Amino acid sequence: GAGVSQSxxxxxxxxxxxxxxxxxxxSGHTALYWYRQSLGQGLEFLIYFQGNSAPDKSGxxxxxxxxxxxxxxxxxxxxxxxQQEDSAVYLCASSLTGxxxxxxxxxxxxxxx
Amino acid sequence: xxEVEQNSGPLSVPEGAIASLNCTYSDRGSQSFFWYxxxxxxxxxxxxxxxxxxxxxxxxxxxQLNKASQYVSLLIRDSQPSDSATYLCAVRLGGSGYALNFxxxxxxLVTP
Numbered sequence: 674g675a676g677v678s679q680s681x682x683x684x685x686x687x688x689x690x691x692x693x694x695x696x697x698x699x700s701g702h703t704a705l706y707w708y709r710q711s712l713g714q715g716l717e718f719l720i721y722f723q724g725n726s727a728p729d730k731s732g733x734x735x736x737x738x739x740x741x742x743x744x745x746x747x748x749x750x751x752x753x754x755x756q757q758e759d760s761a762v763y764l765c766a767s768s769l770t771g772x773x774x775x776x777x778x779x780x781x782x783x784x785x786x
Numbered sequence: 787x788x789e790v791e792q793n794s795g796p797l798s799v800p801e802g803a804i805a806s807l808n809c810t811y812s813d814r815g816s817q818s819f820f821w822y823x824x825x826x827x828x829x830x831x832x833x834x835x836x837x838x839x840x841x842x843x844x845x846x847x848x849x850q851l852n853k854a855s856q857y858v859s860l861l862i863r864d865s866q867p868s869d870s871a872t873y874l875c876a877v878r879l880g881g882s883g884y885a886l887n888f889x890x891x892x893x894x895l896v897t898p
Contacts, residue, residue, distance in 0.1 A: 704884065706884075706885060706886075708886075708888075713890070714890060715790070715874065715888040715889055715890040715891060716830070716874065716876075716886070716888040717888075718885040718886065718887070721884055721885050723884070729884075729885065731885075732885065764829055764830075768884075771884040772818070772878070772884050774820075774832055774835060775832075775886060776832070777822075777829040777830050777831070778829060779828070779829050780829050
């Protein structure tokens with residue numbers, strides 16, 4: 674079946690602009706995760722959604738970052754007033770339920786000029 | 787800060803040899819351990835997971851877990867050039883937190 678999809682695959686923006694990144698999880702997966710991977714760094718957890726429960730936002734680096742998940746499926750990660758240090762690959766993953774194996778999407782490569 | 791440490795490498799092994807990748811973690815409450823492979827410019831893909839002390843084998847891959855010493859390793863037998871990639875160790879705590887804590891990865895190069 675179809676895997677996790679993300680869009681756009683690449684995004685170039687100017688410092689100070691807002692960006693929205695989209696994730697479509699695997700059909701039937703109730704858990705959805707956002708990570709980011711900066712050059713030379715490991716994957717950094719950002720936020721986790723599980724069903725209708727309140728999301729785990731403990732990894733969001735600042736209040737410029739927010740995410741929502743509509744209808745328990747598609748998720749959007751929004752970065753407001755982007756900074757150059759936000760440049761990274763943003764990866765979305767989903768799992769059947771929380772704690773199950775996470776499957777990653779192809780990522781969105783964000784470059785803030 | 788709960789740490790997951792890996793040697794960045796590169797680890798270079800000849801084709802057909804055994805590649806040994808190691809990972810240590812700081813939080814004794816860690817419950818689940820995962821190895822992901824990431825080719826350059828691609829997203830991570832799961833190779834194996836392990837929950838219990840001891841060895842777990844899947845084809846050419848063996849994961850080893852020692853909770854007392856807080857390390858987990860991945861052995862790749864009969865290494866192939868196609869195994870050349872970065873290998874990420876990930877750890878999940880027990881309880882209600884399901885996010886994975888990743889190491890920075892070990893770069894493996896298998897030479898023909």
